[in-house]
Amino acid sequence: METEGLREFYRAHQPRLVGVISLLTGSRAEAEDLVQEAFVRLVPRWQKVSRYDSPEAWVRLVAVRLAANRHRDGNRLTHLFHRLPADHVADPADGYAGDLEQALAGLPMPTRQVVVLHYVCDLSVAQVADTLGIAEGTVKSRLSRARDTLSDSLLLRSDDHA
Amino acid sequence: MPDLQEDLQALADRKAAESAGDFDTVLTTARTRKRRLTAGLTVLGAAVVVAAVAVVPTLRPAHNAPVAGSPVPTNAVAPPELEQQPNPAPVQKAGPLTLTSAKALKAGGQVVASFPDKKVRNVTFTLSSAAKPDVPLYTLVAKVPGDATTPYSMKVNPGESGIAIPQYTSAGPYTLALPKGLAAGSYKVCTLSGALLCGLVTVG
Numbered sequence: 001m002e003t004e005g006l007r008e009f010y011r012a013h014q015p016r017l018v019g020v021i022s023l024l025t026g027s028r029a030e031a032e033d034l035v036q037e038a039f040v041r042l043v044p045r046w047q048k049v050s051r052y053d054s055p056e057a058w059v060r061l062v063a064v065r066l067a068a069n070r071h072r073d074g075n076r077l078t079h080l081f082h083r084l085p086a087d088h089v090a091d092p093a094d095g096y097a098g099d100l101e102q103a104l105a106g107l108p109m110p111t112r113q114v115v116v117l118h119y120v121c122d123l124s125v126a127q128v129a130d131t132l133g134i135a136e137g138t139v140k141s142r143l144s145r146a147r148d149t150l151s152d153s154l155l156l157r158s159d160d161h162a
Numbered sequence: 163m164p165d166l167q168e169d170l171q172a173l174a175d176r177k178a179a180e181s182a183g184d185f186d187t188v189l190t191t192a193r194t195r196k197r198r199l200t201a202g203l204t205v206l207g208a209a210v211v212v213a214a215v216a217v218v219p220t221l222r223p224a225h226n227a228p229v230a231g232s233p234v235p236t237n238a239v240a241p242p243e244l245e246q247q248p249n250p251a252p253v254q255k256a257g258p259l260t261l262t263s264a265k266a267l268k269a270g271g272q273v274v275a276s277f278p279d280k281k282v283r284n285v286t287f288t289l290s291s292a293a294k295p296d297v298p299l300y301t302l303v304a305k306v307p308g309d310a311t312t313p314y315s316m317k318v319n320p321g322e323s324g325i326a327i328p329q330y331t332s333a334g335p336y337t338l339a340l341p342k343g344l345a346a347g348s349y350k351v352c353t354l355s356g357a358l359l360c361g362l363v364t365v366g
Contacts, residue, residue, distance in 0.1 A: 022181075023173060100170070
């Protein structure tokens with residue numbers, strides 16, 4: 001019975017979570033791995049987490065932290081993280097979406113976390129600050145820098161497309 | 163610039179639509195991990211038990227003496243010097259003479275005789291069987307400072323007289339040497355000068 005509940009939860013939230021984490025990692029395959037790991041960690045805790053107001057927030061937080069850890073570990077080995085994965089080739093047909101993905105991947109991971117949680121997961125500034133354990137002012141300043149950077153980057157690329 | 167929030171959400175939705183997931187794999191991985199954890203804890207517990215069993219024989223006794231064949235080196239730090247306190251176990255009081263020994267008495271061993279009255283007495287004592295206290299078996303000559311030949315004992319031969327004894331007096335305590343051939347049993351030790359003081363010793 002518990003397994004069925006967990007299966008339903010997985011079906012309902014796994015795809016969306018992969019979409020969110022993909023924006024952090026820049027790679028859908030890597031995001032699938034991380035989300036899978038987050039759900040594996042959820043299984044033994046399901047009885048407890050299922051009683052939370054928002055179990056999906058728990059899984060999302062685990063996945064976000066896993067992404068940050070993998071990013072940090074990857075950075076220790078290479079300074080190439082800010083580039084998209086080598087096998088990623090932007091589809092010219094993607095147009096603006098591809099540019100946005102690249103511009104997002106160019107942001108530092110802490111800024112990317114704030115952007116994704118605020119704009120994609122619809123968390124308020126206070127909720128983002130609480131989730132990441134940082135001050136609200138830090139969230140605001142990161143959002144501001146992210147908007148400026150993304151705006152500049154997308155405007156430049158728009159000029160290129162034109 | 164188009165609305166950032168809508169575009170990011172659209173991008174996430176597109177990635178979500180492409181995603182593939184297998185719940186059964188999640189369950190299998192979680193259960194396998196749990197089994198591994200259980201097995202790991204079991205192995206760890208067994209290792210702790212084995213280590214404990216291996217370490218126990220290497221523990222040194224409390225008196226800090228080296229253990230023969232011990233793989234653990236003995237403590238190289240010299241223990242602080244302690245004043246040797248006489249073991250109260252062998253102390254026997256039978257009458258006013260206090261006889262004290264640092265360890266269980268054996269034939270040839272030494273015992274310290276103390277006078278409660280602190281009176282000055284000669285270095286000679288008598289040793290007799292507790293069963294026959296009136297028949298002296300040995301004359302004991304206590305340790306005289308500076309005289310390496312003392313302490314010693316002399317067998318009492320009936321009718322013999324004129325034995326030479328050191329001319330030394332003290333209020334004690336005196337260190338006495340029990341005869342080497344003394345059989346196990348209880349003996350009475352008494353002073354030979356001054357007020358008579360006696361005590362019992364047991365020789366093992």
